[in-house]
Amino acid sequence: MNKRDAQKTATRNKIIDIAEKLFAIQGIVSTKTIDIAKAAGVAHGTLFSHFETRDILVETILNRKLEDFQKQFLEINSNQEFHCVINSLLDLLVEHEPFFSVVFRELSIVNQNLRNLIVYRFSIIELYVLHMFENFLSANGISTAMKPEVIIQHIFSLIIHYLNFREILNYKESIILGKKDDLIEVLNFMIYGGGCNE
Amino acid sequence: MNKRDAQKTATRNKIIDIAEKLFAIQGIVSTKTIDIAKAAGVAHGTLFSHFETRDILVETILNRKLEDFQKQFLEINSNQEFHCVINSLLDLLVEHEPFFSVVFRELSIVNQNLRNLIVYRFSIIELYVLHMFENFLSANGISTAMKPEVIIQHIFSLIIHYLNFREILNYKESIILGKKDDLIEVLNFMIYGGGCNE
DNA sequence: TTACTCATTGAGTATGAACTCAACGAGGTG
DNA sequence: CACCTCGTTGAGTTCATACTCAATGAGTAA
Numbered sequence: 001m002n003k004r005d006a007q008k009t010a011t012r013n014k015i016i017d018i019a020e021k022l023f024a025i026q027g028i029v030s031t032k033t034i035d036i037a038k039a040a041g042v043a044h045g046t047l048f049s050h051f052e053t054r055d056i057l058v059e060t061i062l063n064r065k066l067e068d069f070q071k072q073f074l075e076i077n078s079n080q081e082f083h084c085v086i087n088s089l090l091d092l093l094v095e096h097e098p099f100f101s102v103v104f105r106e107l108s109i110v111n112q113n114l115r116n117l118i119v120y121r122f123s124i125i126e127l128y129v130l131h132m133f134e135n136f137l138s139a140n141g142i143s144t145a146m147k148p149e150v151i152i153q154h155i156f157s158l159i160i161h162y163l164n165f166r167e168i169l170n171y172k173e174s175i176i177l178g179k180k181d182d183l184i185e186v187l188n189f190m191i192y193g194g195g196c197n198e
Numbered sequence: 199m200n201k202r203d204a205q206k207t208a209t210r211n212k213i214i215d216i217a218e219k220l221f222a223i224q225g226i227v228s229t230k231t232i233d234i235a236k237a238a239g240v241a242h243g244t245l246f247s248h249f250e251t252r253d254i255l256v257e258t259i260l261n262r263k264l265e266d267f268q269k270q271f272l273e274i275n276s277n278q279e280f281h282c283v284i285n286s287l288l289d290l291l292v293e294h295e296p297f298f299s300v301v302f303r304e305l306s307i308v309n310q311n312l313r314n315l316i317v318y319r320f321s322i323i324e325l326y327v328l329h330m331f332e333n334f335l336s337a338n339g340i341s342t343a344m345k346p347e348v349i350i351q352h353i354f355s356l357i358i359h360y361l362n363f364r365e366i367l368n369y370k371e372s373i374i375l376g377k378k379d380d381l382i383e384v385l386n387f388m389i390y391g392g393g394c395n396e
Numbered sequence: 397t398t399a400c401t402c403a404t405t406g407a408g409t410a411t412g413a414a415c416t417c418a419a420c421g422a423g424g425t426g
Numbered sequence: 427c428a429c430c431t432c433g434t435t436g437a438g439t440t441c442a443t444a445c446t447c448a449a450t451g452a453g454t455a456a
Contacts, residue, residue: 002423002424003422003423003424004422004423004424007422007423032412032413032414033413033414033415034413034414044414044415045415045416045417047415048414048415048416052415053414053415054413054414054415
């Protein structure tokens with residue numbers, strides 16, 4: 001790659017990286033294109049020579065982040081025991097929490113495409129977790145009072161709700177970390193019941 | 199009241215009523231002041247002679263709606279058994295679902311004041327439900343595996359999550375109605391355990 | 397009836413933010 | 427070196443939308 005192309009790629013990456021950081025800090029909607037350009041140290045117009053529209057920039061970043069997240073999650077969890085899968089999912093969410101907190105908070109504002117993208121990626125992860133859960137149940141001969149998919153949906157609903165309410169519930173640090181024990185307790189309760197099956 | 203004042207009050211009420219309906223249908227953010235004025239059949243400027251700013255109009259409507267909701271809820275539920283309280287809360291939410299679905303979906307976009315208002319009103323209802331729950335538990339000599347406040351928080355988290363995700367999960371009708379049985383099942387499970395305490 | 401009040405009107409203004417484009421100059425090419 | 431290419435620049439344009447204000451005329455009071 002020649003110097004010019006290298007420079008172009010560097011600029012593009014700088015814009016993406018800075019924008020991702022700003023999104024996680026200020027939210028996607030309130031981060032303006034001029035903010036991104038200034039923070040990246042490029043002219044406002046440069047941004048539009050790399051990304052036709054603001055929406056395309058947002059989509060690029062979300063795509064990259066969600067892909068990374070999913071890949072990381074699946075890499076960690078190949079051949080893991082179910083409780084480790086849940087644990088590492090929560091740990092991974094803690095790591096990326098500022099970004100995903102914003103994503104779920106602003107889910108209803110971004111356009112339909114982006115919304116589908118986000119929901120799709122998370123549903124893949126949910127399905128994977130459900131699959132691991134069902135394996136775990138049958139391997140240990142456990143039959144739960146509620147349907148397995150209801151239990152997993154339930155846990156995911158709570159996780160997404162906590163991410164969504166992180167700011168409102170005023171968690172300076174990680175809300176997932178703060179709620180982790182509760183989540184695990186609820187999950188175990190749903191698996192083993194009120195301590196009478198185990 | 200003279201004719202002029204009556205007219206003024208009528209105009210004000212028309213604006214509020216129409217705006218509330220539009221908010222429930224289109225969302226708060228995407229409903230523009232000009233839309234409200236047109237739908238109410240008044241000039242754009244009239245709106246601002248009744249409400250200094252758009253935010254004040256939104257606040258007025260949210261205030262009224264939340265107050266009504268809380269009042270209705272408390273009226274229905276004085277001297278009720280706990281399961282009736284939960285039932286009538288869910289029924290009341292079904293009735294006002296389009297509006298509250300929008301409210302929770304856009305919670306992160308409205309300004310801090312409005313957000314506090316909404317969270318405050320719902321926390322009062324949550325506290326009331328918790329109070330009824332604790333009475334119910336002690337009256338029946340039930341001790342739950344999880345703390346009562348964790349259980350109630352849990353149920354409220356799910357309710358708010360469902361309202362928030364109503365559109366995304368593509369419920370044309372009521373999502374609260376659709377999830378009601380699940381919610382009651384989870385609640386009973388948390389009270390009575392996996393069928394072994396009762 | 398006459399003079400005043402004030403709710404209503406809607407074209408006009410202000411503002412903010414996405415997006416454009418002609419000019420520039422470093423980098424590549426013959 | 428001379429010329430061309432193209433990534434970058436930032437002042438300017440466009441557009442949406444909240445908000446203004448002078449004019450209007452129905453309602454009120456003497």
